[in-house]
Structure formats: C-alpha cells, structure tokens
Amino acid sequence: MNPVGLSLEQAPPFDVPLRFFLTAPFFLVLAAMVLLWHGPELFASRWLPAPLALTHLLTLGFMAQVMIGALLQMLPVVIGVTVPRPQWIAALIHLPLTLGTLTLAGAFLLGSPLGFQIASGLLGLGFGVALIAFNLAVWRAPVTSGTVIAVRCALGGLLVTVTLGLLLGGFFGWGLSLPIVTITTLHAVWGLVGWTVLLVAGIADQVVPMFHITPAYPCWLSRGFAPLMAVMLALWSGLMLGNREIATQLAGVALALGIAVFAGTTLHLLNQRRRKIGDPVLAYWRISLISLLASAALWLATSFLPALMPWSTVEWLLGILLIVGFAGAVINGMLYKIVPFLAWFHLQAQLLGRAKVPHMKQLLPDAPVRRQGWAYLVALLLLLAAAVYPPVFTYPAALALGLAGGWLDVNLWSVWRIYRQALSKGLAAV
Template sequence: MQGLLSFEQAPPISAPLRFFVTAPVFAILAGLLLLWSGPDLFASRWTPATLALTHLITAGFMLQAMLGAMLQLLPVMAGANMARPLLVASIVHAAITPGTLLLVAAFLTYRPLLFGLAVGFLGVGVTVFIAAAAHALHCVESPSPIIRGLKLALLGLGVTVSLGLLLATSLGWSLGLPLVQLANIHLSWGFVAWGCAMLAAVGAVAVPMFQLTPDYPGWFGRGFSFAALGFMCLWTFADLAGWAGLSTLLAVMVVLTAATFAVLTLNIQRQSRRPKLDVVQVYWRGAMLSTLAACALWLAARSIPALEDWSGWPFLFGVLLLFGGFMSVIVGMLYKISPFLVWLHLQNLGRGRVVAPNMKKVLAETDMEWQMFAHFTAFALLLLAVFWPAWFVYPAGLALVVANGWLLRNLLSAVGVYRAHLIKIESAAPGQSERR
C-alpha cells in the first residue's frame, strides 16, 4: 500500500505515447487502403479489403490507443499500479504493431503463414497486457465501480481476441467452423463487451471530471458493465444454441444497453458547467450521437426487412460506430491525455528550476480544432461513400489520410515540445534530470 499513490510508479511518458503516435498511422493506412481498393470495397462486408480495413481501425487504431490509455489511467483512476510498466508497454507494443500489419496482409493475400504469424504476435501482445493489467487491478484493495468496469472490459477484450485468433486460424487452415456466425459474435464482443464497456468505465470518471458535469447515476456505475457482459454472454449462448427468437431478444437488449450509455452521457454533458464547448467536448458529443444513430440503425434493420436486405446497411453501421463513435471519442481523449502528460512529466523533471509549458502551449486549441474539422469531414464523406461508392470513396480515403496525418502531426508536435523542453531543463541543471 506504501506506493499506492506514488508518481514514481506511474509509467514513464514513452510508455503510453508510443501507442498514441502509432494509432493514427494505422488510420492513415486505412485511408490508403480505401484509395487503393476503390468502390469495390463496398461490394460486401466479407471482401478481403473490407476485413483488412475494419482491422486497421479496430486492431490498429482502437486497440493501440485504448491499451496506451489504459496503461496511463490504471494508476491514476483506479490506483492500480502495473509492475514494470515500461517493459509491459515495450513488449505489448512490439507485438501488436507487427501483429496487426500481418493480420491485414493475411486478409489481403489469404496466406496461411501470415494468419499464423498474426495470431502469434497478437496473441502474445494482448495476453501480456491482460495479465499485467489484471494483476494490477487484482492488487487494489477496495474495488470501486471503475475497477469492476475495467476488469469486465479486460474480460471482453480477452474473449474478442480469442475468438479473433480462432477465426484467423480457421481462415488460414480451413477448420470448417461456422465463420459468419463466429465473426458476428467476435465483432459484437469487441464493440460492446470490450469497446463500450471500457469507454463506459473510463467515461463514468472522465466525463464528470473533465467536463464538470453531474455524476452518472449510481445504478449506472454499479450495473452497466455487468449488464453489458451478462447480455453478451446470454446472447452468445442463445445464438450458438440456435434459439433464434431468444437470440434476437437478447441482441436487442445488448444494443439497448449500449444506447443507454450514449443517452446518459449526452444528458449529463448537456448539464456541463464549463462555459465553452471545447474540442474534446465536441468530439465526445459527436461520438455519442453517432453511436446512438448506429444503435437506431441496427434496431431498424431488425424490424424493416427491406433495410435488412440492403447490402449497404452493415457498412453504414460500421462507419457510424467505428469512425463516428469510437474514433471520435478516442481522438478526444488523446487530446486531453497527451498534453497533460507532457506537462506533468516536464513539471516533475524541471520542478523549481524551469516552468513547464501549460497544456495549451503543448498543443494549441486551433491545431486541434482544424484536425477535428478534417476528422468530421472524413466521417461525412465515408457516410456518403456507403450510398454512392463510385463518387465518394476516393474523397473519403483522402480525407481519412489527411485527418489522421494531422492527428499524427499534432501528437508529434506535443512530443517535440517535450523534447525541446527537456533540453532546457538539462541545460539549466546538467546531470540532475533523468531522461525518460
């Protein structure tokens, strides 16, 4: 308990930042893939290019950013200190980065060897992370809602990745598994039990804290992650057992659970006491509205046969949830976490000798605003590309490259401020500061 609140146990700045600057590179690759494959990508959700694109965003952008953020937030938000965080970050990052690239290459070429290598790298990276995070969370004495939420989200990640590895193995060696059914279970676990559960656990703390809103209701903190995971387990069981009616009912409950989070968040954000809507708040609200639209679309597709028969609806759903929902909220969180970390580490290193630049000097508001404009433009073009692929797929791909190139530039400029300031600190008192 002695080191429970110790800053020294927080990870060095390079541990989370390596994940944050890698994430946009995968989204840039997703944009390039759109440009390379053109309108054909929208032919079916099962084309190699579509599967590759989806995993560039989920395993590339989302997983990188969310693991990096979790590494940083566990000690601060949950008092859970990971043992040897730099070592964990190095192994996980060095495993999931090539793992995702190999997976994407495997989808595009269908070579068994690439699937095998991707399974190995991603399996090792995610297992090491889950083991280290679970150990840190297990050592916390008083379990608060966020700890329970993060534990369940980790479980969700474990199931998602295990199913993914099973699918990749099956694709590589034709094991004869029901691929479509398993793929639907895999993506539902990824969206709800990992993505949404982690976002809800972090959001329940971060939204009131950053945006000065009322707290989420008590029942949300106590029940949300259990409800999400419980409905997911029951639905998976009913779906595998072939009980169609019950499976549909439970799937509706899963979607309504996710929609509840979006509605509650929008409602408390409406009551924010901060006078100005900043970039992060706009990103959060855009993300929640888009998630809500995705949930509404899913429910509509279940009740309107003509919509369900339209091959474009899964694309529309994917764009709303992945680009409008998860990507927006993740970029928003990166814009809070990264400049604060730069300030915090510089303040600790230069204390009393060199004043650290405040967050807005690390990353200017206008740079974030322009990037946000590019992001939502890319999102709008992607939505249009679902309806008119031939017209909009190239502008959408280009816009995705621009928006994420800009995000990368913004994050690297924050790293540049850190490095330049470190030199100032070292020259003010040579030998006294430690390079992290």
C-alpha cells in the first residue's frame, strides 16, 4: 500500500522527523505563556522585547521545527534523494535549533547581549547543517518536478532569512551598525514568504492531490509560482534597500497578488476533491488558505488606502494571519497526516507477517483532531481580536493558544504511545 509517487523504501527512521514534530507544540505553549505574562501591553508595539520573543517562539520553535522535520522525511520519500546519516544530521539540527530558540527568546526578554551571541552561534550551527544537507540532496534530484523547483527556491529563501537573522544577532549581540528597521523587515518577509509560502507551495503540489484526491495544480503554477515569487522578492528587496518607495510598494502589490493566486487555486482544488468522505484535516487547510488570502487582501487594501487603520494594527494583523493563521494551521493539519501515516508505515515494515498493525484511524481518530482544530480556530480569532482591542481579548487569546498547542502535543504523543505499544506487543508475540 504505497501511495502513488512515494518512495517509502528510502524513508528515514521514524525518530528522525518525530523529534521535531513532538518538540514543536511545546513552543506554542511557551508563546502562550509569554502572551499571558505580559498581557495587553505586549500589543503596544511589535518592536518591544516581549513580542519579538513571542514571534520567534512561533517561527523558530513551532514552524521551523516542523518544516525541517518534514523536509528530512520528504526529500527521500517524495523527491527521491537521501540525506546521508539522517539520525546524525537530525540531531545536529534539532538540538541547536531547540536550544537556540529558547536562548534567543530569553535574550529578548532579558535584554542580554551574551544571550544573543550564544543564540546566534546555536542557530547558525543548526540552520547551517540543515542548509548544507538539504541543498546537497535536493540539487541531486533525478527529476526536476514542481515540488523540487519550489523546495530549491524555498531553501534559497531560508538562506537569505538566516543570513539576515544572523546580521540582526550581530546588532543585538555585538553592536553591529545596521539599518535595523529595513533589515528586520527584509528578514520577516523573506522568512514568511520566501521560505514558508514557497515551501508550503512545494509540499502542497504533492500532498493536496495525493492525500485529498483533487485535480493536479496547473503546470504553469506548479513550476512557475516559486521562481516568479523568488525573483519578485529579490526585486522588492533591492528596491527597498535603494529607498524606491513607490516601486517597492508596486513590487509588494505583485507579491500579494501572487500569494492570492496560490491560495485561491488551492482552495478551488480542495473544493473539487473526489473523495467525499469527511476529513478533519481539510478544515486546517481552509483556515490556512483563507488566512493567506486575508493577509494578501489586507496588504493590498492598506497599500491603496493607507488611512484604513493604524499601521501598527496592520502589522499585528498581518503577522497573526501569516504566522498563526496560514503557517500554523497548515503545519498543524499536516502533522495529523504525517505522524499517523509514518507510525502505520513503520509498524508495517517491522511487523509485516508477525502481528496485526493498527490502521491510521486507530492511531489517531478524527474526533480529537476535529476538536483541537476548533480550539486552534478560536485561538486564531481571539488573537486577531486582541490585535484590534488588546484589553479585552489578550488573556482569552493566550489561554486558547496554550490550549491548542498543548492539545496538539497530547494528540501526537498519543500516536507515539500507541505505536510503541503495538510494536512491543507485536515483537513479543513472535
């Protein structure tokens, strides 16, 4: 039972991606604790230490953990290229990434230059290993599919994001002289669009038709979206560094339109799915894509109507829509596809002909997935409300985010527990 297009015989050991997947929800809970501790004052400005710590707990602690874990699994299985010594590579990425994220958040909250220096070293090591390993693998891909093109572009986006992040670490840790506002803006946009959107687009090109039985993406979008967006990002960055305000705004409009095309096309494909059996993961995809469309619409609206709302509020809404709404929701949903499937696959490989293997719905039933999805949606809506009116909505948003993150971790650990029980029982029966 190998899904079409997957080379499962090349899959790395289960613990390679799982360590990232089980760690990630912990950072959602930590982010909720920061929000709960600092309260409504956190929304006063995105430049304060607490919101910067919160942002990196979400982007590095939650998003990057899962995205890197997914790449370690996806490159050999979907693209057909192996990452050498995957357990060593995973350890050399996971530990520095986890410790570096915690150290960076602490450095923001405590205002510690030493903390920024240590975090820069740890994160530089973790991402350096990841970029070298992934690029060596993906540029050897035997077939240059739309997914391969998008992953190559996304890794380029990650390289730019990490480089800019290390420069910012130099500013905070060593007093490096930088145009801090411009570099921070570039760092954020390359991270959210050049890395996150392009990687999700590359993965969606494979998993949306495969898992949800939809028509394939149009060839022009599958193969052209990521390169075009990467070129537009580079153009936008050059114009921003050159202080070409009107041209930068027009390039930003083009980026927003490109994002809207990808989101709208994916929603259209999901509405054409041929499998009519209910799938709770669809809700996560729809939350994600609607958030992406909303962020593009908000950017376009404020570009043409700058007096629509205060820019500080727009920044918060865009950040929440892109990080919690778009990236967080799709990552959450994909974890519910990936983890039970990997548990089932590795049990099949180890217990074939020896014992009965639980099917995926036994490993993770629909009910807890659906309920946690409602909790995540409530957290997203409360965070958006808190960005507009912090005094009323901040504490409920923090509690809802913590609940959604903790619930996700409980569900994933439940799969791991059932996997271990089934494996022990099956091996003992031989």
